[in-house]
Amino acid sequence: MASAAAATTSISSASSLPPHSHNKLSNPSSSSLRLSFSNSSLSLSLQKLFLSSNPNPRSSTILNVLKTVHGSELLSKSRDPDPLPQSHKPTILVSEKLGEAGLHLLRGFGNVECLYNLSQEDLCSKIAECDALIVRSGTKVTRQVFEAAKGRLKVVGRAGVGIDNVDLQAATEFGCLVVNAPTANTIAAAEHGIALLAAMARNVAQADASMKAGKWQRNKYVGVSLVGKTLAIMGFGKVGSEVARRAKGLGMHVIAHDPYAPADRARALGVELVSFDQAIATADFVSLHMPLTPTTNKIFNDATFAKMKKGVRIINVARGGVIDEDALVRALDNGTVAQAALDVFTEEPPSTDSKLVQHENVAVTPHLGASTKEAQEGVAVEIAEAVVGALRGELSATAVNAPMVPPEVLSELAPYVALAEKLGRLAVQLVAGGSGIQSVKVVYRSSRDPDNLDTRLLRAMITKGIIEPISDAHINLVNADFTAKQKGLRISEERVVVDSSPENPIESIQCGCELGGKSLILCRQVDQPGMIGRVGNILGESNVNVSFMSVGRTVRRTKAIMAIGVDEEPDKDTLKKIGEVPAVEEFVFLDL
Ligand SMILES: NC(=O)c1ccc[n+]([C@@H]2O[C@H](COP(=O)([O-])OP(=O)(O)OC[C@H]3O[C@@H](n4cnc5c(N)ncnc54)[C@H](O)[C@@H]3O)[C@@H](O)[C@H]2O)c1
Numbered sequence: 001m002a003s004a005a006a007a008t009t010s011i012s013s014a015s016s017l018p019p020h021s022h023n024k025l026s027n028p029s030s031s032s033l034r035l036s037f038s039n040s041s042l043s044l045s046l047q048k049l050f051l052s053s054n055p056n057p058r059s060s061t062i063l064n065v066l067k068t069v070h071g072s073e074l075l076s077k078s079r080d081p082d083p084l085p086q087s088h089k090p091t092i093l094v095s096e097k098l099g100e101a102g103l104h105l106l107r108g109f110g111n112v113e114c115l116y117n118l119s120q121e122d123l124c125s126k127i128a129e130c131d132a133l134i135v136r137s138g139t140k141v142t143r144q145v146f147e148a149a150k151g152r153l154k155v156v157g158r159a160g161v162g163i164d165n166v167d168l169q170a171a172t173e174f175g176c177l178v179v180n181a182p183t184a185n186t187i188a189a190a191e192h193g194i195a196l197l198a199a200m201a202r203n204v205a206q207a208d209a210s211m212k213a214g215k216w217q218r219n220k221y222v223g224v225s226l227v228g229k230t231l232a233i234m235g236f237g238k239v240g241s242e243v244a245r246r247a248k249g250l251g252m253h254v255i256a257h258d259p260y261a262p263a264d265r266a267r268a269l270g271v272e273l274v275s276f277d278q279a280i281a282t283a284d285f286v287s288l289h290m291p292l293t294p295t296t297n298k299i300f301n302d303a304t305f306a307k308m309k310k311g312v313r314i315i316n317v318a319r320g321g322v323i324d325e326d327a328l329v330r331a332l333d334n335g336t337v338a339q340a341a342l343d344v345f346t347e348e349p350p351s352t353d354s355k356l357v358q359h360e361n362v363a364v365t366p367h368l369g370a371s372t373k374e375a376q377e378g379v380a381v382e383i384a385e386a387v388v389g390a391l392r393g394e395l396s397a398t399a400v401n402a403p404m405v406p407p408e409v410l411s412e413l414a415p416y417v418a419l420a421e422k423l424g425r426l427a428v429q430l431v432a433g434g435s436g437i438q439s440v441k442v443v444y445r446s447s448r449d450p451d452n453l454d455t456r457l458l459r460a461m462i463t464k465g466i467i468e469p470i471s472d473a474h475i476n477l478v479n480a481d482f483t484a485k486q487k488g489l490r491i492s493e494e495r496v497v498v499d500s501s502p503e504n505p506i507e508s509i510q511c512g513c514e515l516g517g518k519s520l521i522l523c524r525q526v527d528q529p530g531m532i533g534r535v536g537n538i539l540g541e542s543n544v545n546v547s548f549m550s551v552g553r554t555v556r557r558t559k560a561i562m563a564i565g566v567d568e569e570p571d572k573d574t575l576k577k578i579g580e581v582p583a584v585e586e587f588v589f590l591d592l
């Protein structure tokens with residue numbers, strides 16, 4: 001837990017003091033409810049109340065948060081802040097071969113079970129005993145696996161980049177974090193891409209097989225040169241960029257297509273970013289480096305092969321599924337595609353009689369892109385650190401289904417993170433008594449350019465704080481947004497530029513909750529016994545039904561605030577009687 005820096009939260013309304021308010025203070029317009037945070041504790045000190053009975057059926061109460069310093073268990077199942085029983089170590093199932101350095105790290109933290117080649121059935125029966133699962137590309141982590149985990153599985157670690165073998169939607173719904181190891185095998189994959197490119201151009205695999213079959217076919221295996229040829233990189237991410245850098249070194253002209261890649265990164269490498277059609281129409285070699293997603297599934301098909309330059313050569317170290325493999329066989333047969341070098345396949349392993357694998361113009365490797373000693377050790381450590389961090393409840397920089405925040409942003413936002421959750425929690429409990437919220441508006445005030453303010457983590461924490469008190473499910477950063485959507489809760493954000501110190505990423509955060517169809521009496525009073533009963537009796541005598549009541553105070557026997565939800569509007573006499581209770585200093589009826 002980080003050391004305390006006092007912070008102040010104030011609650012105030014969006015509009016000025018309304019006609020229905022009843023105030024016993026001399027200066028009503030400056031009233032505000034102040035909440036202060038110290039370390040991880042929250043204390044509430046009422047100074048003055050400043051509330052609105054807006055005739056508009058929607059009224060919003062706003063909590064303003066200034067800075068504080070807090071640590072937080074961001075990903076723990078929140079109803080059980082320490083989800084791992086002290087007496088047990090967590091159980092970590094490793095279902096595919098992982099580098100020793102990573103295993104060593106994992107063993108220092110939990111009980112590690114390495115069980116390779118599990119059937120889906122065996123994985124499903126084992127998973128209910130596991131807190132974490134580590135996979136590579138060979139394990140299908142399906143919805144059934146998450147269902148079978150019965151809520152125990154907290155994190156799935158993908159020891160590599162591609163997460164197309166993990167059902168992310170199901171993971172999110174079950175509140176299970178998915179992390180990957182996105183950087184450690186980049187160079188290995190890029191080197192393998194270059195190896196396939198060069199080997200294909202010079203028929204290395206075919207010539208090797210021919211010689212081993214006792215032949216000496218020098219004329220048959222005349223290759224093509226790389227220098228001066230155009231290489232199209234499809235997917236200019238980590239691997240694609242490294243392939244581009246190496247191909248430039250071989251004297252190739254490199255172009256790239258990537259709808260999301262920044263042009264300046266391409267320019268810096270001397271690579272021109274072009275459209276999809278332009279890339280495939282002009283390239284002599286096409287190298288695939290995009291992820292497999294619903295959009296890229298079979299993106300290379302009969303139609304796209306038909307647009308390619310006759311005699312094009314294709315390299316795939318990304319995912320088999322981005323190619324329609326039957327269409328590729330047709331394109332190879334009719335000469336549109338001269339050669340292909342493939343490391344990845346739609347089904348892995350492909351059937352032994354696969355026409356594609358057996359094609360004489362195709363060279364294949366069994367998904368070896370990441371398989372160097374160096375990459376495997378690196379990936380193992382990268383994923384072990386991410387999984388251990390997640391089990392400790394820390395936020396992961398490589399989270400795939402939770403807000404992924406770069407380390408520099410994380411360290412800058414750390415002071416606000418725990419407070420953001422408390423802000424949401426407080427807003428929902430204090431304002432709505434735990435129910436009735438229709439939408440939430442979060443306003444960030446900062447001197448930063450709004451494009452330079454990454455608020456995904458703060459939004460997620462506020463959402464978690466809001467949803468948890470009004471949901472039966474275990475809520476964490478992973479499923480907070482999903483659960484909010486399921487409940488029909490709209491959460492919007494606004495960034496307001498203010499003139500303040502640029503050193504502070506955020507000057508204040510406001511969380512406004514909009515309610516529908518609620519009536520509320522808010523009361524500020526001296527904290528003393530019998531207040532709930534006295535006000536409750538007054539309402540009862542007038543046949544006003546109380547739907548909820550919540551009380552908070554700062555210092556014992558000093559000041560308190562009471563929120564009373566009512567089903568019907570009390571008449572003037574009833575409100576007058578409440579105002580006449582000596583300990584009541586100020587109150588207001590809100591028809592929200
Ligand atoms: N063969 C292997 O062993 C091996 C090893 C490492 C990575 N990979 C695979 O390579 C792929 C790329 O890995 P990476 O680390 O470079 O990932 P990355 O996320 O850094 O790069 C992927 C790039 O593809 C781009 N992209 C997304 N949709 C696209 C589209 N429709 N058209 C063009 N580009 C698109 C993205 O903007 C991104 O820049 C992944 O599928 C990964 O699984 C395979």
Ligand SMILES: O=C(O)[C@H](O)COP(=O)(O)O
Nearest residue numbers: 136137159160161162370
């Ligand atoms: O996406 C990846 O990281 C690669 O395809 C590597 O997969 P692997 O871990 O199964 O070798």
